[in-house]
Amino acid sequence: MSDYVVIARWRARAGEQEAVARALGEIVPLARAEPGMVAYQVHRDPEDPCVFTIYERYRDAAGYEAHLESEHMRRLGFGDAVPRLEDRTREFLEPWEPPA
Numbered sequence: 001m002s003d004y005v006v007i008a009r010w011r012a013r014a015g016e017q018e019a020v021a022r023a024l025g026e027i028v029p030l031a032r033a034e035p036g037m038v039a040y041q042v043h044r045d046p047e048d049p050c051v052f053t054i055y056e057r058y059r060d061a062a063g064y065e066a067h068l069e070s071e072h073m074r075r076l077g078f079g080d081a082v083p084r085l086e087d088r089t090r091e092f093l094e095p096w097e098p099p100a
Helices: 017-032 061-069 071-084
Strands: 004-012 037-044 051-058 085-093
Touching (some): 017 037, 051 061
Antiparallel strands (some): 004 085, 037 051
């Protein structure tokens, strides 16, 4: 399998959105440097600054697992940003092509 995509949506608790933004600001360059990463892009809802959507594209599912286990995700993601969230959802996508 290749091209494993995760779309994560984070909703920060009221008053925590800038702390979440700071943590994501540190995560982004570190995540982009991971060997299994193809793309890592954070989007912020212009009408609701508490909502962040993270588009993550990996070479394969193992790349995603390595990302979750990385030092920066343990420290900045699960140790800082995630506890500040009101809600967190993830969608997992695999490539699909129409039959030939």
